[in-house]
Amino acid sequence: MRQAYSYVRLSSKKQIQGYGQERQWEAIQMSALAHGWDLSDKTFSDLGVSGWKGANIETGALSQFLKCVEDGYVEKGSVLIVENVDRLSRAGVNRAVTLLMQLLDSGISIFTFTDNKLYEPNSPNPLMDLMGWALSAQRAFEESERKSQMILNAKAKAREEARTSGKIITRRCPSWMQVNANKTVFELLPERVDTVRKIFALYINGYGTPRIGRLLTEEGRKPLVGRAWYPRSLSRILQYRAVLGEYQPTLNGKAEGEPIKDYYPAIITEDQFNEAQAILHEGGAGQGRRGEDMRNYYAGLLRCSCGEGMHIVSSKVKGKRYYQMRCLQYRISxxxxxxxxxxxxxxxxxxxxxxxxxxxxxSRDNGNIKQLNDKVIQLSSRLEDSRKQLENTINAIAELGLNELLQNKYKQLTSLIAETDSQLHAAKSALELSHGQVAIQKEDTQMLTGxxxxxxxxxxxxxxxxxxxxxxxxxxxxxxxxxxxxxxxxxxxxxxxxxxxxxxxxxxxxxxxxxxxxxxxxxxxxxxxxx
Known part of the structure; x- marks a missing residue:
């Protein structure tokens, strides 16, 4: 009796939660029974794994089956039962045909129960089998491409609606707010908003992220994410532009287009945000080890003439506390x-x-704000003009076909757009820092002129x-x-x-x-x- 093995793949949560897995498994059992095959208790299932990207072949359960075949645990003459070709691969004809030949060359047959087709190593019609397999693989690949494009188009349309009308496109949002039941408005969570505002206020007033974390923990404030207040998570909050109401759309994990302003309710002013960024840019607040009462307000600055740092020691004489500064090498060298x-x-x-x-x-000069602002305007105009030229070039390629002149034009424009976009991002960052430094100096002026x-x-x-x-x-x-x-x-x-x-x-x-x-x-x- 021939040994048979089952392979089930479901790519979406909807399929997993539905009847898909049970349906495939029942059909596999019936196929083995109808052909008199001994169905192995060892099953191979890829649930929530894409066949379009080839993840099931590279790291999924199918890769484990291929390894078992290679190591001889699955004997020659065995049969792999699947629903159809696209359960094994949706990654295109070349990859699907390569997979077929790999299994057949190893002496493994493949049975697809949807069309009741058995692909054998010694088939009497190998060419017809190969053509049928390739056609099925091509249809599966085109279907995946079509679905992927539909999803991309839907996401692009949603992003455009968010830009033009402020429409909420996803329930995912910063942890200090939530989307209402009708998905029409963001609702702020007062306790969490107050925590974020306190983080910014403390940081601007000289508290480092470790000290802020300890203070929030002592006050019993729950972390926005995770189980504790970590310096790294606090730094992320301080740099997260969503506090200004901005939403940055992404595509494949990367920023896609310009941020959408006023998408979320803003909870921090631009002056506060820019001031925090300027402090971060200058090395951060409260760097280095500090005592709980911060007795030494010259911490990080004191140096002995021998080159070593200095620290404070205290002593108590007749009930009175005295504080002395000493070199770290006091009475040593x-x-x-x-x-x-x-x-x-x-x-x-x-x-x-x-x-x-x-x-x-x-000699810090904040008079460059006007120059930076002019540079941002100039680069934005150049970027918009380059994108229009690129769009015209693409339309020309569509109408006239690709020739050397248009190809070179396309390369030049894409390179110019990337370079200009990078320069614009740098100029905007510099402008924000300058605004933050102005806010800092304004506050410091009031303090230092007292x-x-x-x-x-x-x-x-x-x-x-x-x-x-x-x-x-x-x-x-x-x-x-x-x-x-x-x-x-x-x-x-x-x-x-x-x-x-x-x-x-x-x-x-x-x-x-x-x-x-x-x-x-x-x-x-x-x-x-x-x-």
Missing amino acids: CFGGSWNFNKFASFTLFALRRLPLLELMG RLLELLANTKDVDSRIKLNQVLRRYLSKIELEADKTNELRYIRIYRKDGDLLVTAECSHRLNNALFYGSDGTTEAMELVRE
């Missing part, structure tokens, strides 16, 4: 001594407060210390500390982001008074009130 943090902070804030604001912020006492007062709570650290790190590269024990002097040198020396403070050994030397040649003195 560096003997510069300790620094009283509060006195150091007073001198440093005084030095920064006395500097002209533009000198502190450097009085010294106000700046000092701003260090009393964690939020203000975090914000001050972010501002200082934005405009400064380092604050270098040197202890000159020979002359009993201490020096504080503050450097701007571009590396230029801003100001030097020459302090007494006990940090009770200091002389400030500005880069512009000005000198000023300060004396601390003795406790």
Whole structure:
């Protein structure tokens, strides 16, 4: 008795949930019974696997059957029972014929129960078998192509409707909203919207993504996706333009066309979004290890003159807490001594407060916004013109046929469109960053032009210390500390982001008074009130 094996393939969820699998299996059993074949308990099924892309042959159950044939587990003379040719392959004539010849050459017969046809290795009419197989494969391939094109056309039509009328084309949407039952409007989920807005507010105010995640967890806020608040997922939210109401259509996993503005309800203003992008572009907020109370609002800036970093240590004397700064190599390879943090902070804030604001912020010029805006307009116009030329060229090819002149024109235009599109994307990104930097500088100006006492007062709570650290790190590269024990002097040198020396403070050994030397040649003195 010949051994028979079953193969069932269903490509869609609808077929799987329906009667398709049971129908094929019943027909396979009847076919084996009618021909007197012994149907193996070993079955091969590809459920939800495409035959058009060839996934069943490459990685599916059919590939396992082919491996069993190759290894000899399926003996020669066995029969593979399937519904019809397209269950094995919809990937075109060449692939289907190759599969047929591979099985026949291995001594395996194929029975298609739809047309009651047995394809044998030693068929008396091999040419007719091959032609029939090829015709069936071609029909299956054309049917798949037709269905695929219909789906693409339907999706393209839906995307166009979304662009022109704002029609909701899918229930999939950002996790802080949902589509109503009639699929006519997006409904915001207040608790989740509040969480997203808090993420942006915290980030703009100097909180890094790890600290934001801890704070949201402590408040009992559930993650929008996943089981925990991860820095990576928070970074994605900060860069997700859906918060502005934009929807980016995709095709095969890639962006397709321009984003659709005002498709979703916006929950973040453009100024807030651009400000967050500018901070991300400059290296992010709250980088590096920070204590829970963010005591050191100079974190990431302090350097000992020996080249090592510095950190804060605390001690308690007669019930009073004191904070000292020390080199990381203190009493190992560096003997510069300790620094009283509060006195150091007073001198440093005084030095920064006395500097002209533009000198502190450097030569950053946001006057290029107009130029960038003009460039975006120019590139958009060029892109639109190139696309029209490409459309005319395609129409000419359709009417006149493909010749060398039209072929070269087509290649030039497609290359120009790709290059212009890339330049336009870069210009838009630069424009958004410039807008974000303007928003940042506006806020920083208000903070940095305040009085010294106000700046000092701003260090009393964690939020203000975090914000001050972010501002200082934005405009400064380092604050270098040197202890000159020979002359009993201490020096504080503050450097701007571009590396230029801003100001030097020459302090007494006990940090009770200091002389400030500005880069512009000005000198000023300060004396601390003795406790």
